Amino acid sequence: MASERAGFLTQMVEVLTSTVSFGERLNNMVHLLARNLKVDLALYFGLDKAKETLALNISSAGPVPPHLRVEFPLGQGLVGEAAGTRKMKVAHRHQAGVAAANAGLEKLHPAYQTLAAFPVADDNYLYGTLILVDREDRSFTPTERQGVQLACLMLAGTLRQAIVQEEAKKRIAELSVLFEVGKALSSTMxxxxxxxxxxxxxxxxxxxxxxxxxxxxxxxxxxxxxxxxxxxxxxxxxxPKMEPGAGGAVxxxxxxxxxxxxxxxxxxxxxxxxxxxxxxxxxxxxxxxxxxxxxxxxxxxxxxxxxxxxxxxxxxxxxxxxxxxxVEDLAERNERMVKNLTALQEISQVMLTTVQEDRLLEILLQGLTLEQGLGFDRAVVLQVDEAAQTLKGAKGARRPARPIEAPNDKALLLPPPAELPVAEWEIPLRADQGPLALAVLKKQPYHHTQTLKEPVLPVVLKGKFPAQEFFVVPLVVKDRATGVIVVDNQASGRPLETEPLHVLQMLATQAALVLENAHLYSTIEANNRELLLIRERMLESDR
Missing domain, CATH: 3.30.450.40 (GAF domain)
Known part of the structure; x- marks a missing residue:
């Protein structure tokens, strides 16, 4: 008897230390236990991750087909009771309530008479329950019980090793994934x-x-x-929108x-x-x-x-x-701001080189349409006729088809290569005459987009200035609007960005002063010529 027990334990240790997979080890242990105890069936029920249900995983009779997979809630049936109490349980079919509580086992062994349940657990964890099923009404000797308990400890050790190995594989896989993720993330900004x-x-x-x-x-x-x-x-x-702490402490x-x-x-x-x-x-x-x-x-x-x-x-x-x-957006914005402010400074400096109104208008239009200037596709200057209370076209220009290969200060002095015919433009200064008249009346810039809610263009401009979007800036001197500048990007389809429009408003302030000074200069010069003519006539009459 002792030699048989020693032989059985030797075989269990050999299976435990074998190099086969954990699944094969568990199957071999269950089969070996059933053969050694000479029982009809040995069944292993594993506890699920939720620790609520014990499901049949291994049978000494061979692989378990899906229709024979039996489950017991923790605490119910002999399987659940042994797991819940972590104590050995033996029951016989003739005992009251045994057949009903273990009805699921009928599918596996309809003629069973004896059931013995042993918890498979170690010091910390419960892994499941081992059930021995036999058709004879039998009891188990203390030696047999001790042997089964030792076998259950070996099963628990094997299961613990399998779990540890599985967790290790998962952690290694996660680390490998995180390494790949980190490598991908660090490869670009x-x-x-x-x-x-x-x-x-x-x-x-x-x-x-x-x-x-x-x-x-x-x-x-x-x-x-x-x-x-x-x-x-x-x-x-x-x-959905999720708050970081919305899941609670659980x-x-x-x-x-x-x-x-x-x-x-x-x-x-x-x-x-x-x-x-x-x-x-x-x-x-x-x-x-x-x-x-x-x-x-x-x-x-x-x-x-x-x-x-x-x-x-x-x-x-x-x-x-x-x-x-x-940082990149800020750098690009600063670069554009420097470019626009540099263009503004150069245009302002070149405008100071003349007091001729026509030349000033040409310089202004060149600065508005040159690529190295503000770079709009079209620009038009209209001036206020206070006597007639109208806006009249003064000059207009298109962006050059080819960039002018000359320093900006030299290019600004060249006449616009593509002028727009605007001499016939004449818009009454009334609120119903659209955005150009409103810019003068309100002394405010106007960003016009072609929508149903926007004021329509005056009749005189229909077909002469087709544009889905344009910007109007008033020329204001001493709280008096003397004209407007109109710009657009209709030809290229580029949107009118905010930064060039801000620079345009600063340029309009300087242009209004320079044009007003030129107008005063031309008025004084005309008066001087008239005075000289009167003086000459008076001298001739004295003779």
Whole structure:
């Protein structure tokens, strides 16, 4: 008897230390136990991750087909009782309530008479229950019970090793994924390219068919940036706005959704929040996890944990890319501002070289249309006729077809190569005459876009100045509007940006003063000529 027990334990140790997979070791142990005790069946029920249900995993009779997979809630049936109390239980069919409580075992052994349940556990964890089933009404000797308990400890040790190895594989896989993610994130600082890499890498790591990322202002809710990858089913709900602490203390916040398409096919989505340092809020989501066979399945807690980990890694990269983009935008803005202010200074300096009104208008139009100036496609100057209370066309010009290859101060002195015929333009100064008259009457700039709500152009300009968008700046001297400057980019289709328009308003202020001085100079010069003529006539009469 002792030799048989020693032989059995030797075989169990050999199986425990074998190099086969953990699944094969567990199967061999269960088979060996059933053969040694000479019972009809040895069954292992494993506790699920939720620690609520024990499901049949291994049978000494061979692989368990799906229709024979029996489950017992924790605490119910002999299987659940042994797991709940962590104590050995023996029951016989003739005892009251045994058959009813263990009805699930009828499918596995309809003629059983004896059931013996042993918890499979170590010092810390419960892994499941081992059930011995026999058709004879038998009892188990203390030696047999001790042998089974030793076998259960070996089963627990094997299961613990399997769990540790599985966790190690997952951690290694996660580290490998994070290494790839980090490598992809560190390879660029361009925001759009970075977001594309984030969503594509996320989808591939989670084995999802699509992924999306959204970032918005946390105060105003205004969307800032977003990126999508793969196929995102329209049936899935939009990614919600999630607060970083919305999940409470139990688990981090997340969103899981599912919906069916017209064919009844289920689609799944999973999203977690992106936690930024500032007022930004973001969401990272994946859609339709698929199996090797192409079937869509729900996302599991491991996918959720991996998505949390990835979200924590990518936030810093996104913040750096956003900062980099802001610095680049600021640098470009400063560069444009320097260019525009330099052009303004050069135009102002060249305008000081003459007091001839026609030459000043030419210099002004050159500065407005030259590429190295403000670069508008067209520019027109209209002046106020106070006697007639109208705006009259003074001069107009188009942007040169070819850039003028000369220093800016020299190019500004050249006459405009492509003038616009505006001498016949005459607009009454009334509020119903459109944006040009309104700019004079209100002494305010006017940004006109072609919409139903905007004031229409006056009849005299119909067909003469076709433009979907233009900007009107009044020429104001001592609280008196003396004319307007009109610019547009109709030919190139470029939008009228804010910065050149600000510079245009500064230029209009200087141009108004210079043109007023030129007008006064021409008036004084005409008066001087008239006085000289009168003097000459008086001298001739004295003779």
């Amino acid at each position: 361009e925001l759009d390219e970075l977001l594309e890499r984030i969503v594509s890498t996320t989808a591939k790591v989670i084995t999802a068919r699509g992924a999306a990322l959204h970032i918005a202002d946390g105060v105003s809710g205004e969307p800032l940036v977003s990126s999508r990858y793969g196929r995102i089913p329209p049936e899935c709900p939009a990614l 688990e981090p916040p997340h969103f899981e959704g599912q919906s069916a398409d017209a064919k009844g096919l289920m689609h799944y989505c999973l999203a977690v929040p992106l936690t930024f340092k500032g007022q930004l809020q973001g969401t990272l989501g994946v859609y339709d996890k698929f199996t090797p066979s192409g079937e869509f399945v729900p996302f599991d807690p491991e996918n959720r944990q991996l998505l949390y980990t990835m979200a924590g890694v990518i936030v810093n990269a996104i913040e750096n890319a956003l900062t980099y983009q802001q």
